[in-house]
Amino acid sequence: MLDGSSSMVNKWNGEQNRFSAAGEIILRLMDSIYKVNDQVEFSLRVYGHEHNVPENNCYDTRREVIFSKNNLTQMGLRLASLRPMGVSPIAYSLQLAAETDFVNERDYAYSLVLVTDGGESCGGDICNIVQTLLDKKIEFKPYIVSLVDYAPLKDQYACLGNYLTVSKPGDVSPAIHNIAEAYRKVLAVPIAKPKLVDMANIPSPSALKINVDAATVPKNQPETTVVVKPPVVKPEVVKQEPKPVAAKPELKPEPKPEPPVQASTSKIQVNTSPITKEQIAPIRRIGYERINYPLFWSTATPRKRPVTNITFPVWEPEPAVAVTTPAPPKPTPPTPKPKPAATKPAATKPATTAKNEANYTTKTEPSAETLLEVYFTDGKGKFYTSTPQMQLLDTKSGKEVKRFYRTTDAAGRPDPQKVPAGDYTMIIGKTGNYVAHNLVVTANNTNKVNIVVSKGSLSFYYTGDRKRAVSEFVATVRRNFEPGPTITQKCSSLLEYEPGNYHVEINTLPIKRYTVDLDFGITADLPVDEPGFVQFTNTTPVGKISLYTPLGDQFVRFYAMQVDGKPDGQKVRLQPGTYEVHFKRNPQLPLEEDVVQRFVVKSNSTSEVELK
Secondary structure, eight states: OEEOBGGGGSEEETTEEHHHHHHHHHHHHHHHHHHHOTTOEEEEEEESOSSOGGGTOTTOEEEEEEEEESOHHHHHHHHHHOOOOBOOOHHHHHHHIIIIISOOTTTOOBOOEEEESSOOSSOOOHHHHHHHTGGGTBSSOOEEEESSOOTHHHHHTTTTSEEEEOOSGGGHHHHHHHHHHHHHHHHHSOOOOOOOOOGGGSOOOOOOOEEEOGGGSOTTSOGGGEEEOSSSOOHHHHTSOHHHHHTOGGGTTOSSOOOOOOOOOOOOOOOOOOOOGGGTTTOOOOOSOOOOOOOOOSSOOOOOOOEEOOOOOOOTHHHHHHHHTTSTTTTSTTOTTHHHHHHHHHHHHHHHHHTTBOEEEEEEEEOSSOEEEEEEEOSSSOEEOOOOEEEEEETTTOOEEEEEEOOBOTTSOBOOEEOOSEEEEEEESTTOOEEEEEEEEOTTEEEEEEEEOOOEEEEEEETTBTTSOOTTOEEEEEESSSOOOOEEEETTSOEEEOSEEEEEEEOOSSOEEEEEEEOTTOEEEEEEOOOEEEEEOOSSOOEEEEEEEEETTEEEEEEEEEEOSOGGGOEEEEOSEEEEEEEOSOTTOTTSOOEEEEEEEOTTOEEEEOOO
């Protein structure tokens, strides 16, 4: 089962995104398991890949590859054609897998591997689905492969299966080895399943008359099963005239005729119940054979489209227009908007430096063990459930004694950590922006530490001009892994958020997405490229056109508009980059192939394109 939600487009390793990395993990795992048992069949279910985030479609899941043997190539091609887009209905996807994918548990042993970078986002109860449906369908416990190193996820998936973190390339091989080795004992030995025999179609035994030499007939053989040849007779056999044979039809329905006793040393018992050739045909054969169907494709293979390269007009006049546009604000006293935006982060960062020394109080309660509980508060009665990384250093030696994530229970109480008694320096967060010195942990006590912290902040800036306010765009901010509202933030403003992991989308064209780990007391600055424009200059109607942007080694559709021959309404603001426009020369012919033209957009410039 593969996560196809929008966060999977985020970078995982250099230029490779998480979705691409997940596909490689699946293919490598298949290859490893084939080496153990090439009869294993694989299937692929994906969720969150058919509807965009704004639709919030919590039923977005689909089985993209059916169970079949030797389908590594099919799996690779299907993975290459999918794109992450939406939300994460994990519990609903597990329910459909149990109800519609694992349908023949009598003849097959099922298991599941979930590859994801987050948790349930539709309010589903994963543990309830596992308990009521999945446990009855699978042969051994599933694996969860997480593409992010985020400790609270492990608790969310504890009821589902074994949790593995694969946050960097070096984690892939050990994870695949662990899964393959765990399955090896099961996969190396076929699991015997009982065959069901249709007794209704098996005919009852009937007598069969055969001509045999009388000398070979045992004396205790029933008389009705042998017709004796007269040439070679024994006295006791001769007395049996043909008349008695005809006179004893009542012996035919004898319930349990004994088989002839033959001189043999074999210990194998053979069923010699006679049967005619005509009676063989109705008997149904039941075996383990599986019908192999041709490869199944759920989408049509894209057709090759002609690509028309166009020549763009010289762009020198456009910068002149772009320069003229910002000129009017100059008479306004020193551009007030950009400077406050630049001033706020500047004011926040010194505050962050000043708060590096964490203020805290300690309270101890007798306990059988030496425990540490860390509370984060704003000092005004508000406590945070954030789960930052914590590090304890011995004050004298400076050596690390313990590293952990501060997790909480459902009520927000911190989980106690077992630590040796001593004097410590506590570093809070991955960036170490808060440090608590001389923290004393007393033996045989629960040491409760209240640390006063401030929230984190999000701001945005233009990569080409930090002094210019990002006033053209708006961001939507949603906290990952936890329920909560979606917040709309103007990109020219600075807003505070509780520490945690956030998914941020900026309404640029195409949409810009980020995943941000926000620590206490820091400001995360997110870059945005300065936009440009494309102007379609056609003065005659063309009809509906679609704009495509690069994603991996392909172009994907992200915007549609009408070109009605009025240039004033045919201008679109885009992020800098290379694009494709797809349209039809004759819109009345729906089966006509699209015409494809490529164009380039640069920051603060307008590219004029005529559709031909």
